[in-house]
Amino acid sequence: MATESNKPSVYLTNLDEVKQVFSRFDVNGDGKISAVELVDVMKALGSDTSLDEVNRIMADIDTDCDGFISLEEFAGFCKGKSGEEDDDGGMKELQDAFELYDLNKNGLISAKELHQILSRLGESCSVDDCTNMIKSVDSDGDGYVNFEEFKKMMSNSPSK
Template structure:
């Protein structure tokens, strides 16, 4: 089984040089457009749509400024393309439940989707499922709560 080796970024100077290669417009940050080339270079054979690239950027962009800075790029370089693919799949799963696309899964949305999938579940049961993972107490599941729930062995949804 052959895999494309990832560049070994030993020091900050080397990391900065690689970052600068991807920063096509030299503004000190990597945009969603420049991210496509980063993923291709990291060995991803997928052809990402604009929406998928935006989702990947959202997952990498820890300071939520809409771009990838050097620190965030460093974290990306330590991850693998398999992890990027897994993050996209997790986001797709979340989006399946988030019917109104407001970034939250409500009891009503969970009930609707589970029943569409053939899983008979009452609204009260769905409310209990949401309550079990709703760490901020807003009555919904946001992506961070969903991600945490899906990383546990006990998958409530």
């Protein structure tokens, strides 16, 4: 299967990863994400996203205009197939995601911050588990994930 672009993708490309993230948003398990579910997840992540903003997000992703985001629509979004003329390869979305995890806004994600966010999302993992997750992508060995390491992790690019 040929890729459509030479730019590295910062979107989820593995279908299992896409399904896992989708199921986090699909709280009631009905196979679709509603605006209410999207608002709830955004709040759980500490975002103060307005309902208007959520409705714009829904309109961008909900290609069949049924008021819900299906797994197929979500997968298309994760692969970067949006109607927007956004030529940054998803960097704004990636930066926004990074900032959700960087609770103290110091440009680094610590094991404690990762643990707090994952706990809010209902994940049961310890701070030690989070430390190990960070070690797996911490190329400079400082014990934190910076934005460059986060980009590599999200794009599944090999460390250089």
